[in-house]
Amino acid sequence: MEDESERPIGSFEGSPPIGILRRPLRCIVKLGGAAVTCKHEVEKINEEDLGRVSSHLRQAMMGCGPVTEVLGMDWSRGAGAAGIDSISDFNEYAIPNLESLIIVHGAGSFGHFQASKSGVHKGGLHVPIVKAGFVATRISVTSLSLAIVRALAREGIPAVGMPPFACGWSTTERNVASADIYQITQTLNAGLVPVLHGDAVLDNQQGCTILSGDVIIRHLTQQLRPEYVVFLTDVLGVYDRPPANPKAVLLREIAVEDDGRWSVMSPLIQQATGEGVEITVAAHDTTGGMETKISEAAAIARLGIDVFITKAGTDHSLRALRGELLGASVDDWLGTAIRPAQRPLR
Numbered sequence: 001m002e003d004e005s006e007r008p009i010g011s012f013e014g015s016p017p018i019g020i021l022r023r024p025l026r027c028i029v030k031l032g033g034a035a036v037t038c039k040h041e042v043e044k045i046n047e048e049d050l051g052r053v054s055s056h057l058r059q060a061m062m063g064c065g066p067v068t069e070v071l072g073m074d075w076s077r078g079a080g081a082a083g084i085d086s087i088s089d090f091n092e093y094a095i096p097n098l099e100s101l102i103i104v105h106g107a108g109s110f111g112h113f114q115a116s117k118s119g120v121h122k123g124g125l126h127v128p129i130v131k132a133g134f135v136a137t138r139i140s141v142t143s144l145s146l147a148i149v150r151a152l153a154r155e156g157i158p159a160v161g162m163p164p165f166a167c168g169w170s171t172t173e174r175n176v177a178s179a180d181i182y183q184i185t186q187t188l189n190a191g192l193v194p195v196l197h198g199d200a201v202l203d204n205q206q207g208c209t210i211l212s213g214d215v216i217i218r219h220l221t222q223q224l225r226p227e228y229v230v231f232l233t234d235v236l237g238v239y240d241r242p243p244a245n246p247k248a249v250l251l252r253e254i255a256v257e258d259d260g261r262w263s264v265m266s267p268l269i270q271q272a273t274g275e276g277v278e279i280t281v282a283a284h285d286t287t288g289g290m291e292t293k294i295s296e297a298a299a300i301a302r303l304g305i306d307v308f309i310t311k312a313g314t315d316h317s318l319r320a321l322r323g324e325l326l327g328a329s330v331d332d333w334l335g336t337a338i339r340p341a342q343r344p345l346r
Contacts, residue, residue, distance in 0.1 A: 018181045018223060019181070019182045019186055020185070021224065022189045023100055024226075025100050025102065025224050025225065025226040025227070026100045026227055027060075027101055027228055027229065027321065028102045028226045028230075029103045029104070029229075030104050030105070030232065031053065032105075032108070032231065032232055032233040033105060033112075033144075033198075033213075034106070034233065035049060035233055035234045035311075035312035036049050036050040036105070036312070037109045037144070038109055039109050039234070043109055043140060043143070043144075045147055049312065050148065051151060052312075052313040053232065053312050053313050054152050054154065054155045054157070055155055057103070057321065058156060059318060060099070060318065060321035061101055061157065062098065062099075063098075063099050070155060071156055072153060072155070073154070074150045074153040074154050076150070098157070098158075098191075098193075100188055102184070102193070102220060102224075103195045104196045104220070105145065105198075105213060106212075106213045107141050107213075108144070111137045111138075111198070114137040115133060115210050118137075119133065120134050120137055120208055120210060121209055121210040123203060123205075123209060124207055124208075125202075125208045130207075134208050138163075138200050141197055141200070142161075142163055144197070145161050145163065148195065148197075157193055158192045159193045160193065160194060160195065162183070162184065162187065162194045162196050163196070163197065164179070164197070164211055165200060165201050167180050167184075168183070169201050171209055172204040173203070173206070174206075174209045176211070176215065176219045177203075177204055181220070196213070196220075198210065198213040198216070214296040214297075215296060217229065218296045218299050225303070225305070228307070228326050229297070229306070230307075230309075230310075231308070231309040231310075232312035232313075233309060233311060233312065234311065234312065235311060236250055236311045236316070237250055237309045237334070238250075238251045238254070238336040239251065240264075250334070251266075252265075252330055253339065254339070255340070255341040255342075256302055256339065256341060257341050260302060266330075294338075297309065297338045298338060301339055301340050304340050306325070306338070306339050307338040309335055309336040309338070310333075310334065310335030311335070316333055316335050319333060320335060
């Protein structure tokens with residue numbers, strides 16, 4: 001009989017091989033597409049915001065280690081790349097021991113428009129416009145992923161793109177049916193940073209669908225159990241109504257019960273249950289927007305893992321990425337902490 005203590009993290013009898021992480025996974029980061037793209041301009045990246053986020057991720061991965069010189073790993077001829085001449089710089093360069101991290105990014109202004117116009121999220125791959133939309137969606141989201149991987153590489157982060165469609169992810173009725181977690185654990189063990197993204201994938205029932213980055217994160221969290229999860233968005237966190245509303249209130253802390261029910265712990269507002277929070281989704285967003293984000297974050301918190309949602313590129317996001325809020329009060333921090341109920345703070 002198999003010794004339960006030797007079973008890899010997240011595995012269960014009859015499951016595909018997952019592999020054993022050589023060191024604990026520090027964090028899974030969801031980089032919202034709206035945080036690094038111009039959401040209402042098709043396929044336009046906000047280069048300044050992406051650069052700032054990449055810098056923060058490098059700082060967070062350095063932990064408490066000494067500040068070292070940054071040598072870029074993008075040796076292509078594109079704009080911002082280090083270029084082929086920089087290769088010799090690595091001869092005497094020791095890559096620092098970085099924290100173990102997985103990055104999952106959304107699509108923002110990439111992919112959503114192609115998917116919504118063709119109905120990829122509804123399935124029907126045998127229909128010509130859906131098949132064409134499937135191809136167009138993947139071209140769009142993978143081009144964004146390449147840009148993000150390159151930005152991370154320019155900061156000295158050994159990032160490698162792992163598109164879900166090409167890495168064994170599929171769904172059944174839009175729920176994850178298969179995923180090659182073993183490839184991800186081996187990538188982490190090699191000292192690399194996996195970069196996944198929302199993608200068009202095959203679905204066993206409806207032919208195809210859109211697998212959102214938020215759903216990917218929940219599955220990875222269930223399998224690999226990071227210490228904490230951070231959602232980086234284009235707003236400070238979860239509000240009780242659309243953030244553009246002048247009466248909108250930032251929900252600072254949400255507690256999740258074992259049965260999945262959640263309630264707002266701070267601030268104490270009249271709408272203190274999940275049913276009272278108003279959610280809106282952009283018409284072109286085929287992944288569920290903030291509503292999906294909250295439900296997936298609550299599912300993660302039920303696993304006993306803290307989730308932090310905050311604005312990308314801010315001091316608040318850097319603190320969350322560094323793990324400074326893990327088990328701590330959020331009184332001096334702007335964002336939304338979603339935590340298991342009854343957990344004492346340090």
